Amino acid sequence: MADAPDTERQAVEPDAREVLSVSQLNDRIASVVQDAPALNGVRCIGEVTDLHKNSTALYFTLTDGEAELPCMIWANRYREMDADLEDGTEAILEGDIDYWVEGGKIDLKPWEVIVVGDGDQAAAVERLRSELEERGWFDDEQKQRPPAFPERVGVVTSLRGDARYDIQNAIHGQDPTVDILVTDATVQGSNAPTSIANGIHHLDRSEDVDAIIVGRGGGSDSNLQAFNTERVAEAIFTANTPVVTAIGHTDDRLIADQVADVATITPTAAGEYIVNSRQEFLASEIEPLEQQLDVAYETFQQEHEHEQELVKAVDEATAPEGPPPIYYKVAIAVLLLLLLVITGLWLGVI
Amino acid sequence: MANDAEIHDRLSRVEEIIEQLDADKVSLDEGSELYEEGQELLTEVRERLHDSEGDVIEIQ
Numbered sequence: 001m002a003d004a005p006d007t008e009r010q011a012v013e014p015d016a017r018e019v020l021s022v023s024q025l026n027d028r029i030a031s032v033v034q035d036a037p038a039l040n041g042v043r044c045i046g047e048v049t050d051l052h053k054n055s056t057a058l059y060f061t062l063t064d065g066e067a068e069l070p071c072m073i074w075a076n077r078y079r080e081m082d083a084d085l086e087d088g089t090e091a092i093l094e095g096d097i098d099y100w101v102e103g104g105k106i107d108l109k110p111w112e113v114i115v116v117g118d119g120d121q122a123a124a125v126e127r128l129r130s131e132l133e134e135r136g137w138f139d140d141e142q143k144q145r146p147p148a149f150p151e152r153v154g155v156v157t158s159l160r161g162d163a164r165y166d167i168q169n170a171i172h173g174q175d176p177t178v179d180i181l182v183t184d185a186t187v188q189g190s191n192a193p194t195s196i197a198n199g200i201h202h203l204d205r206s207e208d209v210d211a212i213i214v215g216r217g218g219g220s221d222s223n224l225q226a227f228n229t230e231r232v233a234e235a236i237f238t239a240n241t242p243v244v245t246a247i248g249h250t251d252d253r254l255i256a257d258q259v260a261d262v263a264t265i266t267p268t269a270a271g272e273y274i275v276n277s278r279q280e281f282l283a284s285e286i287e288p289l290e291q292q293l294d295v296a297y298e299t300f301q302q303e304h305e306h307e308q309e310l311v312k313a314v315d316e317a318t319a320p321e322g323p324p325p326i327y328y329k330v331a332i333a334v335l336l337l338l339l340l341v342i343t344g345l346w347l348g349v350i
Numbered sequence: 351m352a353n354d355a356e357i358h359d360r361l362s363r364v365e366e367i368i369e370q371l372d373a374d375k376v377s378l379d380e381g382s383e384l385y386e387e388g389q390e391l392l393t394e395v396r397e398r399l400h401d402s403e404g405d406v407i408e409i410q
Contacts, residue, residue, distance in 0.1 A: 147353075147354045149353035149357055150353075151353060159408055168406055171404075172404060176403055177404050178404040179404045179405045179406075179407065180404065180407070181409065182408050278400075289368075293385065293388045297371055299372075
């Protein structure tokens with residue numbers, strides 16, 4: 001088939017050389033989304049996560065474990081629905097896909113919500129949590145205390161994420177002498193559990209790594225599911241090196257946090273926790289000890305100076321008057337020598 | 351390896367020295383030697399804390 005003439009093509013496709021403002025492009029996307037029949041009146045089943053609400057709307061993410069979709073329901077509409085949504089609820093949503101022009105974001109705005117039951121994912125996480133608790137993996141006796149003065153800290157996180165820089169800056173802010181070994185890991189999606197576990201194993205096998213931070217920035221709860229898997233939990237639990245988690249802000253406690261030796265809220269907090277402040281340690285420990293040593297020695301010296309003066313005074317007080325005994329011994333020796341010389345002369349021996 | 355053990359050992363020895371000086375059961379010469387030892391240990395701790403700049407190593 002012959003190519004369509006240029007004029008005809010322009011009528012069908014937008015001018016590739018046209019430069020649009022962000023608003024213009026977003027408007028264009030919005031019109032495509034609104035006009036697409038396939039995106040209107042859709043029905044979608046998934047698990048509700050990361051749910052939060054305010055006076056005007058209810059926001060949550062619908063996920064099937066592999067993919068996720070932001071959703072929003074206006075508060076007045078939600079009140080009219082016979083549905084009680086919470087994190088972990090499995091629900092069928094019916095509504096339109098909407099494109100928010102100002103924010104450049106797509107979401108599903110449901111007009112109908114049918115609660116199917118508790119989500120499979122949430123139930124599976126709770127089963128795993130109970131099992132690991134029974135095994136004693138969360139027990140305090142299993143926790144190792146990270147060293148206060150590590151020479152090298154290992155970090156398992158995405159090399160492209162902000163978390164690694166937050167951790168690095170926090171560590172070197174406390175102590176610039178510490179080496180940091182960052183292992184790249186996929187921290188969300190289906191490959192994440194294996195990637196994170198491999199990173200932990202790798203750093204744990206490095207003899208010179210004194211502590212490991214497993215971190216990522218905040219995200220929706222469904223993005224954090226890798227940290228609720230047995231694979232990651234096992235890697236943390238079996239590590240000989242102390243592990244500190246820094247998985248980001250979340251209301252729910254993650255299994256990785258519970259198994260870890262120490263759980264912190266943010267990557268920055270993990271970095272600050274793992275390394276003692278050098279200046280603070282010098283000021284609070286070393287300088288007082290230096291002063292104590294100086295004071296102890298000064299007191300010791302003064303005691304001994306008094307003691308020496310006392311011994312000298314006692315010696316002087318108890319010493320006999322007149323010349324010292326050595327003089328008498330020398331005088332006697334000289335007299336004996338003279339006596340020998342005289343006796344020799346008298347006998348004619350000399 | 352972490353510096354904890356080495357720093358802890360040195361600080362413990364300095365505390366022992368302070369106790370010995372406080373107890374005043376050593377001669378003046380021995381006391382002077384202990385004081386010098388304490389100062390050396392504290393200097394070593396400071397040196398450990400001011401070691402060279404740390405590196406950031408990436409592993410893909």
